[in-house]
Structure formats: C-alpha cells, structure tokens
Amino acid sequence: MSGFYFSQDKIDEVREAADIVEVIGSYITIKKTGKNYTALCPFHSEKKPSFVISPEKQIYHCFGCGASGNVFTFVMNYESVNFAEAVEILAKRYGIKVKVSSGTDDKIKKSLLKVNNFAFDFFKKHLNNTSGKKALDYVKKRKINRETVELFGIGYAPSGWSNLLNAARKEGISEKLLVQSGLIVKADSGKLYDTFRNRLIFTFYNTRGEKVAFAGRALGDDEPKYLNISETPLFKKRFTLYGLYQGKDAIRKEDRCLVVEGYMDLLALFQAGFKNVVAVSGTSLTDGQAQLLRKYTRNVYISFDADNPGKKAALKGISIFINNGLTPYVITLKGGKDPDEIIKKEGSEPFQKMIKHAEHFVDFKLRYLLSRYDAENPVDRTEIVKEMARTISYIKDMTERQMWVSSVARKLSIDETVLSGYRITAKQKSQFLPSILSSDELVHNLVALISLNPARYNEVYELLEETELLDDVAEKVLLYIKTRFDRASEVDVADVINMYENNSERERITAMIFSLKKENLPKMLTQYINKVKTISLKKRWENLKKEIKKNENDNNIVLPLLKEQQKIASILKKLGGNIDPEERV
Ligand SMILES: [Zn+2]
Known part of the structure; x- marks a missing residue:
C-alpha cells in the first residue's frame, strides 16, 4: 500500500481493536439479521438493503454494487481518506498510539508543495498584472468569472524564459527542487528555463486541497495547446482528476458525477451550477482515476465531444468505469458541440435535460x-x-x-x-470458478484462501514456487500469513484482505470469502490447487510442443518428449483439465 507509514503490527493492533460492526454502525444505521448485520449501502443508492457486515469475518460486502473490504477500507471509502489516514482515524478512536514516521519521500513532497505554493502565488499575481492582460481578456472572453478564477486557482505564466526561475532563485529555492517540481526545465546544455511561458495556468489540487501540479494553455501559437507538467512525487497523472477537489461534496451529495474532457468544459459547467463535475484533461481515463471517483459516487455521466475521437474515448471510458465497479451513463451532445458551447449559447436548461436523458451504458x-x-x-x-x-x-x-x-x-x-x-x-x-480467472487472480485467490486454512500453507507455497507462479503480491501475503500463524496459530482474514492493494482485486477476494461456506473450504482449496497445477502443466505441454517441432527429425529427442506429453495428458485428465483436441500435436 502506498504511503505505508505504520508497522504491520500496529496496523493489526488497530484492526483488532476496531470492531467492524461498531465502526460501521457509528456511520450508518445497521440492523442485525441472523448472524450478520445489514444496511442500506452507503456507496450506491438503493431502497432495499444489500450491504452485509459479517462480525465473524470482520468484513463487509455489498451485493448490489460489489463494495467490500474490512474496517480500514470502509473508513477510507466513507471518509475519502487514504490508508494511513484511515489507520490514524481508527487508532485515535480506540486510543492506540501510532507514530507517523516522516520518511525522505514525505520530506520531498513537503518541499515540492512549498515550491508549488510559491509558483501558485506567482501565477496568480501575474494574471492581475499588466503583463497578464491578454490572459485576463481570454478568461473574460470565455466568460469565466472572478469567483471561478479564485476557486480553481487560474493564473498566468508571462512570456520570457526565466521569470519564474528568477523569482524562485530570489526566494532561495534550490535549482534541484525547481527541476523536480516540473516547473523548470533543465536543457541538455545545463541551461534552466521556465516550463510555462505565455500560458494560462490551471492548478491541480489533490482531494485535501493541496496544489500538486499545473497545466498551461497556450495563449499564442505555441504547441502543444495544452501542456501538463511531467509526473512528480506529488503528482501522478493517472490518480488525479481535475476539479475533483472543488466538486467532491456536490458529487457525493448528488450521488453522480459528470465527466468531461477539457478544463474549459468543466469551468463552464461548474459556473452554470453543475458542480458535480470532473475533467480527465488531455489524458485518457485510467483505472486509478475511476477508483478515485468511486469513493464519491458509483454513477458517472460521460459527456465527451460528439466527434469520433470523443465517441471512442467515451466507449473506452465506459469499459474502464465498468471494470472498476461504476455505472456509466453517456450524455450525447448533438451537432458536434461541447458542453462549454451549449451552456454559453443556450444556458443550463438544455444541459440539464441532456443529463436527465443520458443513456445507460447498455443502451449506448x-x-x-x-x-x-x-x-x-x-x-x-x-x-x-x-x-x-x-x-x-x-x-x-x-x-x-x-x-x-x-x-x-x-x-x-x-x-x-x-x-x-x-x-x-x-x-x-x-462466479469465482477458477477456470475463468487469469493465472494471477487464481493465485491470489488461492493465497487468500490459505489464511482460512493455514494447515495447508506448505503445500500451497511449494506448489507456487515450483510452478513459478509465486509473484510479489502472493509472496508478501503468504509471508504475512505465516508470521501471524506462527505467532497466534490463527490468521484474521480481514487483515489479509488489507494486503491486496488493487481495489478490484480486494473486492473480488472479499466477495469470494464472503460467500464461502466453511464446509466447502477444503473442496474449494483443492479445486484451486488443481487449477494451478493444470495451468502449469499446460504451460509445460506448450513448451514440449515447441521442442518437438524444433527437433521433429530427431527421434532420439522427440520420443522422450512425446512420452512426457502423454504423461501430462493423463495427469491433466485426472485433474479434469484436458488439452483441447486441436492443441494436440
Ligand atoms: Zn453498494
């Protein structure tokens, strides 16, 4: 998990202290139903409760939208905080002292934030200077009002190669830090110069409101029209959405989010009262962005340009949103217009109608x-x-x-x-049948299952090692299970779920564990183990096939290989994983 500030022991201590029923019950109304608790899901809108909490397993799962996890995931998603913050919130609540170690990574981030704050003031000042007249005219022409300029941190980078550079030097900011911030470029010759020159500046905020990056729109003929700074320790493009900070409350309140392509579209919509909006801004939508958005709503309304690239981007966006558990709708803009144009020419009402008539992704x-x-x-x-x-x-x-x-x-x-x-x-x-899972998913499911039956630890570890299917994640989780088992002779599955950083993976595994009946565990484990064996044998089969082909004229080599193939085929038959007839040599 990124930003891992605490020792695993501390995390476990907090997790154990924070009873999931108590914690979730403090946020939403829950009801005891049999041995579980149910509630209306806080992560998607529903009228009948499909959100279930298991006190026994210390996990929750929503059968409506798929949201699932343990007490940390719940606090992360409900409070829109990162993992470390969720640990802190719960630690505080249960009176556990956790010390936040401030690593070098944190120090760099803090220094870069200072540079960004300085640059932000610089850009802001220049928008209001005589030098910024052209930029201000442009802002006025696009009908962006003063309030929006302030709220979104719009500024101006003046013409010339070293305005920001000189100002920053005067301020005593080191050249190294300036280059690291992406605001200053170092040429091969060693010469330093400003990244943004004669550009209107847009500020990127993270969800805590810190200024993490900038982008600039050319006011002259410079290419590209929109320029982003490169990634920095503060700014990961694939995890950032323009406008999310300003729009997040409205997104949560309305339980839906408009997704547009450009900064200007976003600003026009926001100003017209559609505050639940984000922009993907120049890059195509990523899994990280979808996961970020999912913390606020599951309903996304994609409004991309009506041209062909826009349509393609919408389709791609749909699949990314769906894969990350969101429900996309598509707003089709007629006549090749963009949201900005529609609102300027016709006001907000037509757009309101378009949202109302947005197409569900199935229809689209x-x-x-x-x-x-x-x-x-x-x-x-x-x-x-x-x-x-x-x-x-x-x-x-x-x-x-x-x-x-x-x-x-x-x-x-x-x-x-x-x-x-x-x-x-x-x-x-x-449905979690091993056959459809990719080999990674299969291995990760199997490893999670082992936490429920650590007695078969060695068998699984050796199998994965032997078949070379033991990846970093699997190894990390297995090691954790072993440590816990050796110490306490039992492992909490809710802790193991924590180890999976990938959201969809965590949800898949939680859902599997949630629906697993204790009496089926041995059978399921065997099923998974056999599937892993099958995969590895099939791989071996393929290799043999290639070897045989390569040496087809040499019987001395081919015969033993054929024999091995036969042996594999008979093992596979026993495991129920036959080689397809057309795959046979
Ligand atoms: Zn739900």
Whole structure:
C-alpha cells in the first residue's frame, strides 16, 4: 500500500481493536439479521438493503454494487481518506498510539508543495498584472468569472524564459527542487528555463486541497495547446482528476458525477451550477482515476465531444468505469458541440435535460453496435447478441440485470432466453470458478484462501514456487500469513484482505470469502490447487510442443518428449483439465 507509514503490527493492533460492526454502525444505521448485520449501502443508492457486515469475518460486502473490504477500507471509502489516514482515524478512536514516521519521500513532497505554493502565488499575481492582460481578456472572453478564477486557482505564466526561475532563485529555492517540481526545465546544455511561458495556468489540487501540479494553455501559437507538467512525487497523472477537489461534496451529495474532457468544459459547467463535475484533461481515463471517483459516487455521466475521437474515448471510458465497479451513463451532445458551447449559447436548461436523458451504458453500447453491425445479417446478429450479453453481465444487481435483459431482447426482437442463455454462461464464468480467472487472480485467490486454512500453507507455497507462479503480491501475503500463524496459530482474514492493494482485486477476494461456506473450504482449496497445477502443466505441454517441432527429425529427442506429453495428458485428465483436441500435436 502506498504511503505505508505504520508497522504491520500496529496496523493489526488497530484492526483488532476496531470492531467492524461498531465502526460501521457509528456511520450508518445497521440492523442485525441472523448472524450478520445489514444496511442500506452507503456507496450506491438503493431502497432495499444489500450491504452485509459479517462480525465473524470482520468484513463487509455489498451485493448490489460489489463494495467490500474490512474496517480500514470502509473508513477510507466513507471518509475519502487514504490508508494511513484511515489507520490514524481508527487508532485515535480506540486510543492506540501510532507514530507517523516522516520518511525522505514525505520530506520531498513537503518541499515540492512549498515550491508549488510559491509558483501558485506567482501565477496568480501575474494574471492581475499588466503583463497578464491578454490572459485576463481570454478568461473574460470565455466568460469565466472572478469567483471561478479564485476557486480553481487560474493564473498566468508571462512570456520570457526565466521569470519564474528568477523569482524562485530570489526566494532561495534550490535549482534541484525547481527541476523536480516540473516547473523548470533543465536543457541538455545545463541551461534552466521556465516550463510555462505565455500560458494560462490551471492548478491541480489533490482531494485535501493541496496544489500538486499545473497545466498551461497556450495563449499564442505555441504547441502543444495544452501542456501538463511531467509526473512528480506529488503528482501522478493517472490518480488525479481535475476539479475533483472543488466538486467532491456536490458529487457525493448528488450521488453522480459528470465527466468531461477539457478544463474549459468543466469551468463552464461548474459556473452554470453543475458542480458535480470532473475533467480527465488531455489524458485518457485510467483505472486509478475511476477508483478515485468511486469513493464519491458509483454513477458517472460521460459527456465527451460528439466527434469520433470523443465517441471512442467515451466507449473506452465506459469499459474502464465498468471494470472498476461504476455505472456509466453517456450524455450525447448533438451537432458536434461541447458542453462549454451549449451552456454559453443556450444556458443550463438544455444541459440539464441532456443529463436527465443520458443513456445507460447498455443502451449506448447497443446503439453503437447497431451502427457498426448489420442486425439483419445472422452472423452480425449473433455477434451483437453475444456482445450485449457480456455487457449486461456486468450489472451486478439481479433485478436491474433482468430489466436490461428484457429491454435489449425487445429491441433486438429476440426471445429473452436467448440473451439470458448467453448471460448465464458469462455469469457462471465470473462466479469465482477458477477456470475463468487469469493465472494471477487464481493465485491470489488461492493465497487468500490459505489464511482460512493455514494447515495447508506448505503445500500451497511449494506448489507456487515450483510452478513459478509465486509473484510479489502472493509472496508478501503468504509471508504475512505465516508470521501471524506462527505467532497466534490463527490468521484474521480481514487483515489479509488489507494486503491486496488493487481495489478490484480486494473486492473480488472479499466477495469470494464472503460467500464461502466453511464446509466447502477444503473442496474449494483443492479445486484451486488443481487449477494451478493444470495451468502449469499446460504451460509445460506448450513448451514440449515447441521442442518437438524444433527437433521433429530427431527421434532420439522427440520420443522422450512425446512420452512426457502423454504423461501430462493423463495427469491433466485426472485433474479434469484436458488439452483441447486441436492443441494436440
Ligand atoms: Zn453498494
């Protein structure tokens, strides 16, 4: 986990002290139902409770939106804080002393923040100077008002190569730090110069309101039109969304977020009262950005330009949002306009209507497929049905999924069972059956299962090592399980979940553990172990196949290889993982 300030022991101590029922119960209303507790999910809007807390396993899971995790994940997502902050919040609450060590990484970040604050004041000052007249005119022309300029930290970098550089030197800021901040460039010749020259400046804030980076729009003919600073220890592009800091409260309150492409679109929308908006700003949407947004809402409204690149970006955005557990809707802008233009020319009402009529991703996908394929052609038609079945299978809520099956079936004039027939296969596959998981996912699931049955630790460790499937994550988790087991002869699965840094991975594993019945554990472990063996044997098979092909004229080499292949085939048969007939040599 990034920003890991505490020792594992401290983290475990806090986790053990903080009872999940007590903590979640202090944030939302929960109700005892059998041995579990249920609640209306705080991470997606719903009328019937599908959020379940297990006091026994100390984890929670939402059967509606898939949100899941332990007490730390809950505090992180509910309070929109990072892991270290969640540990601190809970430690404080339970009177546990945790010491935050300030590593060199932190020191650099702090110094860079100071440089950014200095640059921010510099850019702000120049927007209001005579030198900034052109920039201010531009801002006025785009109808950006004073309040917005202040709230979003818009500034101006004057023409010339060393305005900021000289000012910073006077302030005693080191050259090394300036270069590290991305605001000053060091040429190969060693000469230093300002990154932004004659540009309107946009400030990037993190969710705590710290100024982490800048971008500049050219006011002259300079290329590129929009220039971002490169990544720094403070600024990771793939985890930053422009406008999130200013919009996060509105996003949470309205439980939806508008996603636009450009800074200007965002500013126009915000000013028109649509404050629940973020911009992906020049880069294509990333998993990190989707995960960041998910802390505030699960409903995203993509409003990209109506041109072809915009449409493609929207489609790509949809799949990234879906894969990260969000529900995307698409706002289609007619006549090639962007949100900025629409609001300027027609006011906020038409845009309000467009939000209301935004297309659910299922409809958008169907419309897209129908524009690309010929629904009258049987081959194309099958493709459309298959694609749509897959798209619908992403909807986790059963009632909602059924509704979409009916709707799409109606639109394609097919029987619902055709679609749900496909859907069920797709669904079966995603139900934690080892067969559909990638080998990484398989290994990570298996390792998490071991925490529930550490007696089989050695068997699994050796298997993963032997098959070379033991990656860093698996090794880290296994080591943790061993340490805990050796010390306390039991392992808390809620602690193990912590070790998985990747959100979707953590959710997958929590969901698996949540739905696992104790009596099925031995069977499931064996299933996973066999699957790992199968993967490794199939790999070996492939290698043998290549070897055989390479030496096909030399019987002395080929015969033993064929024999080994036969042996593998018979083991695989026992494991239930036959080699496909067409894969045979
Ligand atoms: Zn939920």
